[in-house]
Amino acid sequence: MTSQTTIDKTGPEGDAPGPSGPARSAGLRGHPWVTLVTVAVGVMMVALDGTIVAIANPAIQDDLDASLADVQWITNSYFLALAVALITAGKLGDRFGHRQTFLIGAAGFAVASGAIGLSSSIVMVVVFRVFQGLFGALLMPAALGLLRATFPAEKLNMAIGIWGMVIGASTAGGPILGGVLVEHVNWQSVFFINVPVGIVALVLGVLILRDHRAENAPRSFDVLGILLLSASMFCLVWALIKAPGWGWGDGTTWLFIVVSVIGFVLFALWENKVREPLIPLALFRSVPLSAGVVLMVLMAIAFMGGLFFVTFYLQNVHGLSPVDAGLHLLPLTGMMIVGSPLAGAAITKVGPRLPLAAGMVFTALAMYGISTLETDTGSAMMSLWFALLGLGLAPVMVGATEVIVGNAPIELSGVAGGLQQAAMQIGGSLGTAVLGAVMASKVDRDLGGNWTAAGLAELPPDQLHQASEAVRVGVPPVPEGTPPEIAAKIAGVAHETFISGMSLASLVASGVAVVAVLVALLAKRGVNAEAGSGVGHI
Numbered sequence: 001m002t003s004q005t006t007i008d009k010t011g012p013e014g015d016a017p018g019p020s021g022p023a024r025s026a027g028l029r030g031h032p033w034v035t036l037v038t039v040a041v042g043v044m045m046v047a048l049d050g051t052i053v054a055i056a057n058p059a060i061q062d063d064l065d066a067s068l069a070d071v072q073w074i075t076n077s078y079f080l081a082l083a084v085a086l087i088t089a090g091k092l093g094d095r096f097g098h099r100q101t102f103l104i105g106a107a108g109f110a111v112a113s114g115a116i117g118l119s120s121s122i123v124m125v126v127v128f129r130v131f132q133g134l135f136g137a138l139l140m141p142a143a144l145g146l147l148r149a150t151f152p153a154e155k156l157n158m159a160i161g162i163w164g165m166v167i168g169a170s171t172a173g174g175p176i177l178g179g180v181l182v183e184h185v186n187w188q189s190v191f192f193i194n195v196p197v198g199i200v201a202l203v204l205g206v207l208i209l210r211d212h213r214a215e216n217a218p219r220s221f222d223v224l225g226i227l228l229l230s231a232s233m234f235c236l237v238w239a240l241i242k243a244p245g246w247g248w249g250d251g252t253t254w255l256f257i258v259v260s261v262i263g264f265v266l267f268a269l270w271e272n273k274v275r276e277p278l279i280p281l282a283l284f285r286s287v288p289l290s291a292g293v294v295l296m297v298l299m300a301i302a303f304m305g306g307l308f309f310v311t312f313y314l315q316n317v318h319g320l321s322p323v324d325a326g327l328h329l330l331p332l333t334g335m336m337i338v339g340s341p342l343a344g345a346a347i348t349k350v351g352p353r354l355p356l357a358a359g360m361v362f363t364a365l366a367m368y369g370i371s372t373l374e375t376d377t378g379s380a381m382m383s384l385w386f387a388l389l390g391l392g393l394a395p396v397m398v399g400a401t402e403v404i405v406g407n408a409p410i411e412l413s414g415v416a417g418g419l420q421q422a423a424m425q426i427g428g429s430l431g432t433a434v435l436g437a438v439m440a441s442k443v444d445r446d447l448g449g450n451w452t453a454a455g456l457a458e459l460p461p462d463q464l465h466q467a468s469e470a471v472r473v474g475v476p477p478v479p480e481g482t483p484p485e486i487a488a489k490i491a492g493v494a495h496e497t498f499i500s501g502m503s504l505a506s507l508v509a510s511g512v513a514v515v516a517v518l519v520a521l522l523a524k525r526g527v528n529a530e531a532g533s534g535v536g537h538i
Helices: 032-064 068-096 098-117 122-150 153-184 194-208 223-246 251-271 281-285 287-317 322-328 330-350 353-370 379-406 410-453 461-471 484-520
Strands: 006-008 212-214
Touching: 032 068, 032 098, 032 122, 032 153, 032 194, 068 098, 068 122, 068 223, 068 410, 098 122, 098 194, 098 410, 122 153, 122 212, 122 379, 122 410, 153 322, 153 330, 153 379, 223 251, 223 410, 281 287, 281 410, 287 322, 287 353, 287 379, 287 410, 287 484, 322 330, 322 379, 330 353, 330 379, 353 379, 353 484, 379 410, 379 484, 410 461, 410 484, 461 484
Parallel strands: none
Antiparallel strands: 006 212
């Protein structure tokens, strides 16, 4: 077993901790709860930008005269950069200190956001969205690394619970805030709002954060490992992003998937040879840590993939505005805000296994309930299922994060934080792509029959395909000048067919959550949160 100490790089006012816990703080600098507030401000920007921008896309498209493909790149470029860079960014924090990477991430994210708001072309918007993703990748693992180093083991779950609450609230609140800003200010304000928030995070970071570095932190860079992992992650996420457009049977989709698999194999072989690997594969000898990573992927598939269609259901079937649609999701947000700290307390008391399993049971039930929604389902019934989903997600977000970060040695806390976030990003992309394919297949199969059964004139194949693409997002394909009675029939068929596809996709998401219940039973409390240990001790 390798002895584990932590070096305080911030000055003589702090005591270096022993093997079992974080440094004792002097005043506010390094104080655990003030540290939590500081990192929460930075994390809030990244989580908010994952959803707030979607509301601004139509206004950006109109103002900058962009194509639909251009607008899709506004979202895809951000998530692609974020997913590819997360683990490497975590390693940078382990090497140079999470305080430094947090400060750089906060400053860079704010500057990139301001640059987007000042952009006069879609190309500039996309370029600076890439920079947003890269700086956001520095922020997320750094936040977890700082929490791991600052909080004692018995309070880490509560801290991660509040951290998860901030992410959940920011993610779910993005569409509401975005709708208000776009409607009452302009699309640029969606990005400009990050500038003052970033300044606050930067000032607090300089004044509050204390840099903790493990004595046996990495001293070199696994450059080839970084290149192999980044290329593999890029190919995988790119394939998942483009699969709905290319088609799952297209050779290009599978070319990128095969290349990514080959890249991951080469990466694993190289990591076993290099002296200081990017990700020591011995990490995955920890069954709980591996279970936490898998659980995060499955949770993201069920949640992000399933929720993707709910937004279309609320806006295009029920005819709600983006702001009203966001308000209808407040039960989900509210339960995550309330449930995350409570989940942290429960996990501290009884361990992560039962709360994680219960969370995925609730998630499975909620996704099953969402599969039963109809065109005339009332707000009360929708709120019930959304609230249950939030109640299920809270312990999973908190527990899986603690299982991953807590079962990694402290000198690899940044890499562990990057793994947690990368698993969530890949799961979300996978869920959207796979459940999107399920939805598309169901709509393509049912639309023609539903169309003719409603007494509408049969469509030729090319028009049926175009109609199917609109119906996949709940939009009735009503040609201009169509008589009202025919338009009503088309809308009825479109909504019926969309709901049948959403129902099947939600049932698949529910099945994924059931599998995750079994994975949750492999989780256990972080063994390294209480006693630092080297990788070889895992």
